[in-house]
Amino acid sequence: MESWASVLSSPTIRLSTPSSEAQFFVHRSLLQQQTALLSNLKPRDSHLSLPSPATEATLRIFLEYLYSSSYTLPTPAPTHTKKRRDIAPEEDDTPHPITTTFNASPLLTAASLGALGVWGKAPAKHARYTSIHTGEGVLNNRGTHYPKDSIYVKSDGATYIHPSDASILTPPPSPKLEKKLEIDVPPAPRGYATKQKPLINDHILAQHLEVYRFAKHFNISGLAHLALKNFSEALLAREKAINTADIAKLIETVFTGKHEDKELKAFLVRYAAFRLDKLREDEGFSSFVGKGGEFVLSLLGVVAGKKGVEPWIL
DSSP states (O other): OOOHHHHHTSOEEEEEOTTOOOEEEEEHHHHHHHOSTTTTOOTTOOEEEOOTTOOHHHHHHHHHHHHHSOOOOOBOOOOEEOOOTTSOGGGOOOEEOOOOBOOOOHHHHHHHHTOSSOTTOOOOOBOOOOEEEOSSEEEETTSOEEEGGGEEEOTTSOEEEOGGGGGGGOOOBOOOOOOEEEOOOOOOOTTSOTTOOOSSSOHHHHHHHHHHHHHHHTTOHHHHHHHHHHHHHHHHHTGGGSOHHHHHHHHHHHHHSSOOOHHHHHHHHHHHHHTHHHHTTOHHHHHHHHTOSHHHHHHHHHHHHOSSOOSOOO
16 A cells, blocks of 8 residues: 555545535545546546535545545534624524534645645646737737737738737636546436435434445445444434334335345344334334345344344444
């Protein structure tokens, strides 16, 4: 594996999603080490747009994972009281929610500003200046028109701007032309809709599953493994606050979809075996089990093999 000095001095590439205007810069070496996202890119390509199910939120988490091998979920900021000038402070106690914010990571701040790996870049090249004589004046290649009385023609037939106006001809740095490339990925199968409908109503669990779906879709195995681990730990920690019907619906959604998600399916089977008595109380779960299928066969195998099996598989 490359040293960090080598990684941090490698070229960067700009990442974005069509659903957001946010853009981030990441070192190409990290992407090459941990993903296959650059497999269809040319060395000179400098922009990669990740399609759905990528979102700005999952992209932020992905970048944090690349540089730290971990991630933290964005947390809603606490509500605050907005004070009005025309009333006394104690009279206005209406809470005003603040939009969800991401953890203020210096790394993500630098990535969003393009401040990663910008050392030693060559100076920008300037475009060659050209002009066209129109008979009524000069129209340059930037669309600027100069009056006829400010130009003169030399004996060789060339047209020039009057020396007094020559200072305005200094061209600006030419913009760097970047090739925007959207990687070719297969459409998301049934059960993993591109509209990013949460698989579960619990906000924390839904975010971990969103990260997991993102990682599985783009074949980022390390992030997928971590997201499933975080999901399992959060599920065990939040069991009392979670509706059993939501878990039953999640199991049905995953097992009726066409996505071959062995890791998530295996975890849900073990969890169902661990909490079978509680899940049996849900009519939707009982109805789903009554239909048979892959889930029932897997569940019977786990229940027959081990009693009181714990749900974690990682």
